[in-house]
Amino acid sequence: MASTSDDTNRYGGNTACVEVNCGDETLIFDAGSGLRLLGDDIMKRVARDDKKDIKRKRLNLFFTHCHYDHISGFPFFAPFFDKKTKIDIWSGHLTGKNKTERMILNYMRPPFFPVGPEVFSAKLRYRDFEPYDKLSPVKGVKVSTLSLDHHDECVGYRVDFDGRSICYITDTTHTLGKPDMRIIEFARDTDLMIYDGTYTDSEFPAFSNFGHSTWQEGQRLALSANAKRYCIFHHRPSRTDKALDKIDQQAKAKFKKSWAAYEGLVIKV
Ligand SMILES: [Zn+2]
Numbered sequence: 001m002a003s004t005s006d007d008t009n010r011y012g013g014n015t016a017c018v019e020v021n022c023g024d025e026t027l028i029f030d031a032g033s034g035l036r037l038l039g040d041d042i043m044k045r046v047a048r049d050d051k052k053d054i055k056r057k058r059l060n061l062f063f064t065h066c067h068y069d070h071i072s073g074f075p076f077f078a079p080f081f082d083k084k085t086k087i088d089i090w091s092g093h094l095t096g097k098n099k100t101e102r103m104i105l106n107y108m109r110p111p112f113f114p115v116g117p118e119v120f121s122a123k124l125r126y127r128d129f130e131p132y133d134k135l136s137p138v139k140g141v142k143v144s145t146l147s148l149d150h151h152d153e154c155v156g157y158r159v160d161f162d163g164r165s166i167c168y169i170t171d172t173t174h175t176l177g178k179p180d181m182r183i184i185e186f187a188r189d190t191d192l193m194i195y196d197g198t199y200t201d202s203e204f205p206a207f208s209n210f211g212h213s214t215w216q217e218g219q220r221l222a223l224s225a226n227a228k229r230y231c232i233f234h235h236r237p238s239r240t241d242k243a244l245d246k247i248d249q250q251a252k253a254k255f256k257k258s259w260a261a262y263e264g265l266v267i268k269v
C-alpha cells in the first residue's frame with residue numbers, strides 16, 4: 001500500500017511503477033500509485049516533443065498482477081486523457097480466468113470507482129498473454145515472462161534490448177534455504193535485477209505465507225544469476241527512510257551495485 005509520512009519522504013511512499021526506456025520506446029511495469037507521477041512526467045516530455053514535431057510514440061504498460069498496490073494509479077495516468085497517445089496494456093497472470101480488458105473494467109466500476117475507462121481519450125489496446133510467453137511489444141525489444149510464487153498469480157518480466165537486459169521480479173515469495181532456480185535461470189547475466197525485498201530475513205518467518213520475499217534472498221539470487229546490478233523493490237509500508245538507509249548500506253557492503261529503490265531512482269544499464 002502507499003505509505004506517505006514524514007518518515008518515508010526520501011524513499012517515497014508510492015506503490016509499484018517502473019519505467020524502462022529502450023531507445024525511443026517506453027515500457028511501463030505496473031500501475032501502482034507511482035503511475036500518476038510518471039504520467040505527468042511523460043506529458044511534459046510529450047509537450048517538448050510536440051514543439052520539435054517528433055512523432056508521438058506508443059506506450060506499453062505491463063501488469064505483473066492486479067493487487068491494489070499494482071493497479072491503484074491506473075485511472076490517474078495523464079496519457080490516457082491524450083487522444084494522440086496509443087497505449088498497449090498487457091497482462092498474463094489471469095490466463096484462463098480473465099482478460100486484461102475485463103480486469104480493468106472490473107476495477108474501474110461502481111461501487112469501487114465512479115467512472116469506467118470509456119472516459120479515456122487515448123487509443124487503448126488490451127493484450128493478453130500466458131506466463132512464459134515471449135513478447136515483442138515493439139521492434140527490437142524482447143520481453144520474456146515467467147510465473148512467480150504469489151497469491152492470485154503474478155508474472156515476472158525480463159526485457160532484452162540492444163545487448164542489455166533488466167529483470168523485474170516482484171511479488172514473489174521463497175522457501176527458506178531453497179533458491180528459486182527458475183528465477184536464477186531467468187535472470188542469468190542480466191544487467192539489472194529488480195526484486196521483491198518486502199521483508200528482511202529475520203522478519204520472514206513471521207510472514208512466509210504473505211507472498212513476498214526478502215532483500216537478502218533477492219541479493220543471493222542476483223549473485224547466483226550473475227546479475228550486474230541489484231535493486232531492492234516493494235519495500236514494506238512500515239519501513240522508514242532510516243531503516244532503508246541501513247538496508248541500502250548492508251546491501252552495498254555485500255554487493256556494491258545494490259540499491260534500496262527510491263522514487264525517481266534512475267539506473268542506466
Ligand atoms: Zn501482490
Ligand SMILES: [Zn+2]
Nearest residue numbers: 067069070171
Ligand atoms: Zn505488491
